[in-house]
Amino acid sequence: MRSAGTGRAITALAALVTVCGCTAQAVDTDGKPRGPIHVDVTDTAPAAPPPATSTAPENTTKTPENTTKAPEKPTAPAPAPPPVLWSPGDSGRDVRELQARLRQIAWLFDGPTGTYDELTEQAVRGFQGKRGLPQTGTTDTVTWQRLLKMTREPGKWDLYLMGGQPADAPDARCLTGRVLCISKSSRTLRWMIDGRTVTTLPVRFGSANTPTREGVFQVYWKSRHHHSTLYDSPMPYAMFFSGGQAVHYSSDFAARGYAGSSHGCVNVRDEAAIAQLFGEVRNGDKVVVHW
Template identity: 50%
Template structure:
């Protein structure tokens, strides 16, 4: 082979090697071996528990309250069907605290039984309707010795009080706030005395000297829509009049500024005697 032939053969061999190298993909590099798993030591596992496996604390159960024992009654001292001074005293004492609203009779009937039952229930005493020592002791602790008037249903004595000097002449409804009394006075002489009730602190009954300027036998309040029978107006909307509420509830309440009378017969008589122009004096003695 001449030199030209030798060069051609060398070039052909070199070209074949280059083509084979571009046409074949290199073999994949071996995968990096995985890192060996590390196992937590028992100590580490015990100090760092998984949140999902941590124990849930159990709340301690509250002890149930024990039921209170029901009150028990003592031996019966007196009750339905009995009569006498003990019953009379019982009725008068119950009346002092608003549990007995009938006349004192000395006979223990249905009304007295109902009053004792209500008193016992309110005070947490065994509800029996008859009187035992517990009931009697509690009642005595809340009341005073009944007066003769309370035991015999006699009206209480009328407090005297002092007549204001302005009441000593002419015809005057003389109204004393210190004794809650209205006195009908003519020429300085008291003709009639009746108990009265006044307005509240928010709506007080005015004090001073006034004159009756209007009368209305069957009046109804245009503001409060309540009846004001035998109304005798002396200052704006304030009047002396009969009050069914005063008759029913006594001094557990107040008027809207008027002078309330609870004795129906007395206010009927007074209304017929008082004239337009007669004076009204309201004062503290």
């Protein structure tokens, strides 16, 4: 039987083990060890409670996205094309000025003719393309303004470089009979019969060193296939009126216009027209050369 003292000793030992976390051996009542006593010294404080979870139902309703698109800005209408002033097929003095200005900047080499032909259309198209304008071949207000800024106002002879200028009023000496009425101021020849103009042709005259004589003359000789021995040049459809001076066709005039001059003769550039005139004019018909 254990004594009261022995029980108290065992109790004290157990308390010491619990406090210090030691491993002790159990002692039997008779004082003999009975094996190790394992004491769990893990903190026995209660664990913190898990965080409270709300029992309220989760709001799964999604806020609808704003799918309304901002109104698109209206597209501005394309600008209207500039007004067209002249186009292929047109004719007149304004077309002649257009051609004269195109000649100044080497876009056109023929004319001016006063007719908006294929060559004029090609020249306008080239001018437009060089300046980044729509290549329409027609002359609109934008094209015309660009051309005006790059050229000068053409003079009378620029406009009528190849002939075709308006004829002056006929000289009083031309109003009766059959007359070749030739005006130096307008560079034209009128074929007139009794005051009526039958034909008007552009003509070219002699230079300052070889001027065409002025006055009243008569046709005294006609030579259809004439060749000048003095200048070694052809003078087809020649109608002589004063010494070696004659009205005749000139291929140089046809090619160069008023950039050249004759040796005193009256040059005609339209071969078909002078061929017809040659057939109508007679020896003895009057010739009047005037300003």
